[in-house]
Amino acid sequence: MNFLSYLINGISLGSVYAIIALGYTMVYGIAKMLNFAHGDVIMIGCYVTFLAMSGQGIHPLAAVIISIVVCTLLGIAVEKIAYKPLRRATPLAVLITAIGVSYFLQNAALLLFGADTKSFSSVVTLPALKLADGALTISGTTIVTIAACIVIMVALMLFIKKTKAGQAMLAVSEDKDAAQLMGVNVNATISLTFAIGSGLAAIAGVLFCSAYPTLTPYTGSMPGIKAFTAAVFGGIGSIPGALIGGILLGIIEILGRAYISSQLSDAIVFAVLIVVLLVKPTGILGKQIHEKV
Amino acid sequence: MAMLEVKNLEVHYGVIQAIKGISFEVNEGEVIALIGANGAGKTTTLQTITGMLKPSAGEILFGGQDISKIPGHKIVSMGMAHVPEGRRVFAELSVYENLKLGAYTRKDKAEIAESLARVYKSFPRLEERKNQLAGTLSGGEQQMLAMGRALMSKPKIVLMDEPSMGLSPILVEEIFNIIREISAGGTTVLLVEQNAKKALAIADRAYVLETGKIVLSGDAKEMMNNDSIKKAYLGE
């Protein structure tokens, strides 16, 4: 029963990683850049939810929606102000800018919200599920997290496959000039991608903090890095890859913590990544990217 | 009034001037060939017309309106389609999805379905392979897809950049037949080709581009008999 319980917790943590990884992978797919500030958008989302709930006494669900709106706008603004002017710059310049944005957001949070640790109370009010005569307990947060991940994945796949905007995203990911020749507004499509990724980051952040309730300006960086790892693990640019990478990473982390060493669990996660990349450099579902000459 | 009128167009890549003040016009219903050697500036000219590149000087009048400062994605819905050099089909999408993207700016579902049926009629092979990923098509099929995709926007004028490039003689023949059909259907064509012989054979008029300048223009049939053209471009 213990193993099953660890496994479910792993899937739940992995669901959070998967939702964050979507943001990395979609932005990478379309803008060919690693948005290192993505993790910090999560942190901002958590603060917004926290302040709305504890400060203003707003209903948790409404607080989450406010947080999604704020993060979506933040994502669009970051892209417009920091990344768009660098559309034709070298990848290194873009990467350094992204790291700069990350520090900017952390310091802004430090200034606005203070350095003290906030204790985040779960947004989930669902009671825990007791199975097998109480031998296996699944918390409400766990259930909601896994369900949210499934709903988001299905919705996103349908959006991309079935809507014009989704097809435009695929077209822009593959060939910006050709997409423009079809009449696709490339800048608006990139904006939309950042908006979706950041909105999802808000949801992931709230779920993460509901399970791990300490909130500081640096809360976003570790899940951010892990989700980035998950995206690379699954094959960066691939949406199913983000799901698989995220879930596997969550399971490895929780099982590693339970059976090997709680101090080493992060090291185990990154060791697995290194092994995977040695065997398959493009990640599990990644395709060889042919650079155009 | 000409449908498309390019006036004193200049285009730079950084400090390199690729187009050095060219002027030409395309009238409604015409097939115009733009021929020239490698690096003459043919692709640059087409890309500037459809907004992929910004000119450093000059005007591009389409239906009397200067489109040189309009964002590129708005030009398709004005009635101009571009079959780019190297096809540039969306390899990860199916043939059908590529064609649907061609109609991205159109709203009327019934009209889009009608265009799709017409494209499938001109290119039966695309219909047979509609669920296949575009990246798995042969070169000739990809060219057909690129042309079909452009036609899905129901253009008044279509710009084609070397549609016969890299194709076997039989396919080249097929592609040129289709260009003839497109023209017969009432669509104006601006055709860039290295295969000058074939291009001149179907064109009404032609322009010859040499290192960013138009050095010759006139009736396509007369050009086929021009000695310098014969020597430089027709390999005779």
Ligand SMILES: Nc1ncnc2c1ncn2[C@@H]1O[C@H](COP(=O)(O)OP(=O)(O)OP(=O)(O)O)[C@@H](O)[C@H]1O
């Ligand atoms: N992205 C670029 N950066 C710098 N110079 C460029 C670029 N693209 C084209 N050029 C230069 O501009 C000139 C015109 O190129 P263009 O591609 O328009 O020629 P073309 O007539 O289409 O040739 P081809 O028949 O080989 O396709 C060439 O000298 C080329 O080297």
Ligand SMILES: [Mg+2]
């Ligand atoms: Mg060319």
